Amino acid sequence: MSNNLDALFNPRNIAVVGASSNPLKAGYIILDNLLSIGYPKKIFPINVSEKEILGIKCYKKLSEVEEKVELVILITPSEIIFDIMTDLEIRMKKKNDVKVIVCAAANYGETKTPEGIRRQDCLINTAKQYGIRVVGPNCIGIIDNINRVDTTFVETLLPKESRGKKGGISFISQSGALAASILMMGASQPAPISMNKFISIGNMADVDFIDLLEYFEQDEDTKVIGMYMEGYPDGRKLIDTLARIAKKKPIIVLKVGRSEIGAKAANSHTGSLAGADAVYDAAFRQYGIIRVYTIEEMMDTLQSLDSGILPKGNNVFILTQAGGPGIYCTDAYMDEKILKLPVVEEKTKKKLTEILPDMANVCSPEGYADITAAANVYHHVESLRTVMDDDGVDSVIFITVVPTFLPRKELAEGLVKLLKNEGYAKKKPVYICIMAGNYVWECRKILEENGIRTYNTPAHCVKAAAHMVEYKWFLDSVRGVE
Numbered sequence: 497m498s499n500n501l502d503a504l505f506n507p508r509n510i511a512v513v514g515a516s517s518n519p520l521k522a523g524y525i526i527l528d529n530l531l532s533i534g535y536p537k538k539i540f541p542i543n544v545s546e547k548e549i550l551g552i553k554c555y556k557k558l559s560e561v562e563e564k565v566e567l568v569i570l571i572t573p574s575e576i577i578f579d580i581m582t583d584l585e586i587r588m589k590k591k592n593d594v595k596v597i598v599c600a601a602a603n604y605g606e607t608k609t610p611e612g613i614r615r616q617d618c619l620i621n622t623a624k625q626y627g628i629r630v631v632g633p634n635c636i637g638i639i640d641n642i643n644r645v646d647t648t649f650v651e652t653l654l655p656k657e658s659r660g661k662k663g664g665i666s667f668i669s670q671s672g673a674l675a676a677s678i679l680m681m682g683a684s685q686p687a688p689i690s691m692n693k694f695i696s697i698g699n700m701a702d703v704d705f706i707d708l709l710e711y712f713e714q715d716e717d718t719k720v721i722g723m724y725m726e727g728y729p730d731g732r733k734l735i736d737t738l739a740r741i742a743k744k745k746p747i748i749v750l751k752v753g754r755s756e757i758g759a760k761a762a763n764s765h766t767g768s769l770a771g772a773d774a775v776y777d778a779a780f781r782q783y784g785i786i787r788v789y790t791i792e793e794m795m796d797t798l799q800s801l802d803s804g805i806l807p808k809g810n811n812v813f814i815l816t817q818a819g820g821p822g823i824y825c826t827d828a829y830m831d832e833k834i835l836k837l838p839v840v841e842e843k844t845k846k847k848l849t850e851i852l853p854d855m856a857n858v859c860s861p862e863g864y865a866d867i868t869a870a871a872n873v874y875h876h877v878e879s880l881r882t883v884m885d886d887d888g889v890d891s892v893i894f895i896t897v898v899p900t901f902l903p904r905k906e907l908a909e910g911l912v913k914l915l916k917n918e919g920y921a922k923k924k925p926v927y928i929c930i931m932a933g934n935y936v937w938e939c940r941k942i943l944e945e946n947g948i949r950t951y952n953t954p955a956h957c958v959k960a961a962a963h964m965v966e967y968k969w970f971l972d973s974v975r976g977v978e
Contacts, residue, residue, distance in 0.1 A: 796959060
């Protein structure tokens with residue numbers, strides 16, 4: 497089949513087979529999501545008993561729609577797939593217009609029952625006969641925030657004002673539930689994440705990791721690729737594809753099924769063979785593919801690579817306003833063998849000593865400074881400026897616990913002025929952790945709305961910094977940079 501997936505992410509007209517007027521049904525939510533995201537072309541609900549859903553005229557069969565349809569969403573019970581494919585054949589012989597099917601329904605090949613396999617074979621074989629690509633079955637569908645396409649049946653929580661904003665993250669997931677969770681987590685950031693493209697692939701009966709990776713490789717809007725992976729039947733081919741693309745764009749993989757029990761669970765979930773984890777792990781390390789082990793680590797790393805610049809080296813300075821979080825950060829830092837506390841110039845130490853409160857700890861140990869809880873907005877901003885001006889510092893982890901006497905809005909505005917308006921964020925990466933919780937939400941929101949990412953804990957900063965250095969070193973190695 498052709499690997500042209502343009503019609504998946506930017507289709508000319510969409511039909512929803514199994515559209516429903518019941519708000520509790522997936523067929524209703526899909527239709528509502530398409531309307532909410534502002535899909536700019538035509539939507540055709542297919543329902544045998546309804547005349548209209550959400551103000552849109554219904555059709556009894558796909559073959560009855562007179563206008564062009566490039567994308568078909570199937571959210572009907574799997575047992576009627578044979579009738580639907582018969583109707584699809586009628587349409588294709590008459591119109592020959594459908595290019596992609598997203599089959600969101602489950603109870604197909606993943607069940608490993610003869611009937612489930614027969615249903616999946618019917619879907620795939622019919623589609624293949626007409627050159628139609630199939631996503632799924634057993635998936636939640638796709639989102640393209642730029643072209644305003646949302647075929648999912650989940651509540652993403654992304655505010656309407658964030659729809660259509662251009663982000664550089666494209667994400668592929670074998671799990672629909674985990675995909676939905678990542679969408680919701682991203683939308684729950686102080687400044688919601690609007691991903692470029694997002695796709696849940698389920699059983700991978702047709703469209704699979706390699707198809708999408710190759711598409712994202714050529715997609716100018718994709719800056720960084722994220723993957724949730726359970727397994728793939730041709731591990732060698734997948735690794736070769738990842739290795740080629742990683743030289744152009746960073747790839748972050750949350751690979752599960754590391755344990756024997758986990759591998760069995762993956763096999764029963766989407767029918768995926770997890771493969772020997774040690775082989776994947778070694779290949780990831782060799783070819784510059786960033787492996788993460790938690791959803792939080794995945795989100796932090798994707799955001800860092802999307803919004804920031806890569807560091808020149810591994811010298812990461814820890815600048816903290818609170819001793820406890822600073823020590824916590826240092827312990828996490830030392831676990832990442834790739835990071836190195838820099839020795840800054842004497843003039844940097846002298847300036848820090850001059851601008852900070854008397855009780856401040858300046859570079860004891862080296863590469864670490866505690867500006868203390870007495871630090872005001874000026875101390876925060878100017879100490880960060882001073883550290884970032886030092887040539888021996890490649891990036892900075894910046895931690896503050898905002899006390900009641902430190903104005904949060906003024907702090908955020910001071911950091912925005914330094915990092916965005918004065919351009920410091922384009923000079924070196926800075927990983928900002930403003931603790932903790934809803935009390936500092938407004939402060940973080942101001943920063944993130946100005947393109948300056950924030951992190952929930954110091955340990956999250958450390959992981960993001962380590963992965964940024966890891967990818968920079970990989971690029972240097974393949975490009976022959978000394």
